[in-house]
Amino acid sequence: MKKYTILGNNDTRSGFGEGLIEAGRKNSNVVALCADLTESVKMTAFKKEFPERFFQTGIAEANMIGLAAGMALSGKIPFASSFAAFATGRVYDQIRQAVAYSNTNVKICASHAGLTLGEDGATHQILEDLGLMRMMPNMIVINPCDFNQTKQATLAIAEYEGPVYLRFGRPKVPIFISEDTPFEIGKAIMLNEGKDVTIIATGHLVWEAIVAGEMLAEQGIDAEIINIHTIKPLDNEAILKSVAKTGCVVSCEEHQYNGGLNDAVAQLLARNNPKPMEFIGVDDSFGESGTPDELMVKYGLKADNIVEAVKKAISRK
Amino acid sequence: MATVSELQNIASQVRRDIVRMVNGCASGHPGGSLGCTDLMTALYFDVLDIKPENFTFEGKGEDMFFLSNGHISPVWYSVLSRRGFFPISELATFRKLGTRLQGHPTPHSHLPGVRVASGSLGQGLSVGVGAAQAKKLNGCNHLVYTLHGDGELQEGQIWEAAMYASSNKVDNIISIVDYNKVQIDGTTDQICSLGDLAAKFLAFGWDVMEMNGNDMEEVLRGLAKAKTMTNKGKPVVILMHTLMGYGVDFMQGTNKWHGQAPSNDQTKEALSQLKETLGDY
Structure with missing residues (x-):
């Protein structure tokens, strides 16, 4: 068995946050949308560095998905984020019509997925999101495993043209994928x-x-x-x-x-x-x-x- | 600039197209389409600054239009084709297997003029507001127009978007409500009353105006006035009073023809009331 060393501990959502800000620096078309969970989904740094490219929708996820689709049509690369429960099931129809079927370049970035959300309980711990998103034609579905891979995935989906579902989580977990491990969408x-x-x-x-x-x-x-x-x-x-x-x-x-x-x-x-x-x-x-x-x-x-x-x-x- | 009588002539032909299209596939939504014909004709042949011959999704340096109540696709398809987005002959394929003119509009079938799918109601305002904000980011000073059914305003997402638009001073959008007061199951008052719609939009921070949507002169005046209200810190909504089914006497003002295609005899009767001005497809 190959030896894997724990390089550190961090949450995958922070990998998303770091990837997002790097993607934002690379490409001025990257914009971020958030429904009243800026710090939870790690968009605070992006908001600070690019205030004009950050959109706070309030607690209105359906509107957020529609806004993202509209921005994508005008050449922006929107990263729309909420908890996975509210970024998928709650807005399934909005994603289906305005993102997947319309093939808009929207990145749905879902934090706090799964049981490891912990104490909030079942209303917030969605365990159906991968299935919901995987059934949708046109949709790419990515679930990275640690901080480094989530950051890499975030950068990769900014380059990819089309709808993507990116899932990550809340707790700090071991980092074991090295920064130089190549990441390619669809490649195990x-x-x-x-x-x-x-x-x-x-x-x-x-x-x-x-x-x-x-x-x-x-x-x-x-x-x-x-x-x-x-x-x-x-x-x-x-x-x-x-x-x-x-x-x-x-x-x-x-x-x-x-x-x-x-x-x-x-x-x-x-x-x-x-x-x-x-x-x-x-x-x-x-x-x-x-x-x-x-x-x-x-x-x-x-x-x-x-x-x-x-x-x-x-x-x- | 088209004259009023030129636009009225186009509208008459568009109404013929609508009736013939829904008859041709024995399905579709003539009522709202006929009611919105004058508006759609005015938009596409006079008001919108667009490049039909070179359609792009980004719409840079152009006005953008979003149809939120996608079921009135017949009027949109007719106007798009007559304005040169795609061949008029293609109207004959409406709702038929393999067509780009799907029952509800979609970019999935690569139909020039359509940027986002609609049909599931209540989503178009969000998309339009997003596009309007992106226009601002892009330094583009053209406008975004959206059209909505009044029944559609029962969807909560509309009000999420309405609150967001005023909160964020999205003042480069003109949203038009087809205020015909009729929906599939009956009148909006019977089904779920919209109450004082003007007061609702005002309370949500919008500039509100009203106009008669079945009088071409008033539509042109109204759209011109709405344009002067943009870029003043608030989104603009036009409550456009129309008659569902306008232009065909037996279809007017009732929910019966919301989503019902006329028979061949009824089609003949309807067409006898609508002058052929530009040649049928």
């Missing part, structure tokens, strides 16, 4: 080559997958670990190649079983190379209040859950 990152099982992970679950890989190595199981940051378009080639070698797969995400990465991988395998597959995710349930770590334990999203799932997948080979 091979974290560890192995032969016994393929572990596919996105977002906060990538670090858990690495920890699981270390635990498995101690038990003599050689796991291949793939970081999928872009859920749509999925890097089919990387996944199929790996599963052809290992013969089984465990897919991990901080999301419902339904709709997200797990579904995407299952569909790919079902159509091309069906193999035993286990899921790490939330099984058709809402979240609840608690600390992020308590919730990850309760809902089975930790490294030891991945280890267990790997053993089950291998036993089904």
Whole structure:
């Protein structure tokens, strides 16, 4: 197992904030929209440096999406941000009509996704957003795994022309992707080559997958670990190649079983190379209040859950 | 500058197009289309500073128009084609498989003149306000125009956008409400009253004016006046009083023809009331 060092701890939303300000410096067409959550979604620095390019909409997410679409038509590159619950489900129809169907160059940047939002509870902990966005034609869906990757993703989507959903989170989590790791939309990152099982992970679950890989190595199981940051378009080639070698797969995400990465991988395998597959995710349930770590334990999203799932997948080979 | 009688002639032909289009596919929305024909003709043939032969999404150095109540696509398509955005003959494809003239307008089918999809109601004001703010950022001093149904104002997003526009002094937008007081299920008063609409917009910080939308001279005067009200720190709304179905006597002033296509006999009857001025498609 390749050794991964923790380079630091930070929240992925701060990676977004840093990426946004850098994108703003590079391109004067980059604008930011926010619905009364400026500091929470880490837009404060952008607002300070580019006040004329920052738009505070108030608590009105539907209007924010429409405004972003209108600005995109006039050549701007709008980054519209809120909590994931309010940036997706609440404004699904606005995104569908004014962004995806109209193919406007809007970047929907969603913070506080998943259980790791913590204490606010289920109203705010959306676990359906990846599925909602992935179903939408024209939409790119990205869920980076740490501070560095989120920053890279933010810079990359500023260069990409078209609708993007970028998902990130609230808690401070380990930084382990080096700044010089190349980031390409739609391109998986091979974290560890192995032969016994393929572990596919996105977002906060990538670090858990690495920890699981270390635990498995101690038990003599050689796991291949793939970081999928872009859920749509999925890097089919990387996944199929790996599963052809290992013969089984465990897919991990901080999301419902339904709709997200797990579904995407299952569909790919079902159509091309069906193999035993286990899921790490939330099984058709809402979240609840608690600390992020308590919730990850309760809902089975930790490294030891991945280890267990790997053993089950291998036993089904 | 077109004369009033020239514009009236165009409007008559546009109304013929509308009736023939919805009859041709046995579906679509003639009522609101007919009611907004005078406005749309005035906008596209007199008021808007646009380049039909060289349509761009960015609309730099041009006025921009957004149709928020996308179901009145027949009037928009007719006016766009007659103004030279695409061939008039294409009107015959309205709502038919493979057409660029989708039931509700969309840039997805690459129809020149359409910048954003509409149909799901209540979204066009936000888009127009965003475009207007981007115009300011771009140093472009042209205007954004939006058109809305009155029933559409029951959508909450309209009022989010209305509050935002005045709060941010978006004063380079003229929004027009097709105030025909009729929606699918009945009159707006019966369904969910809009109350004192002028007072509502005033309270939301807009400059408000009213006009009769089915009198070409008044439409031209009204639009000219609205233009003088722009760039004064407030967004501008025109409450445009119209009759749904205006121009065809049996379609006028009722919700029955909101989304109902006329039969062949009814089409014949309707066309007998509308002079063919520019040649049917």
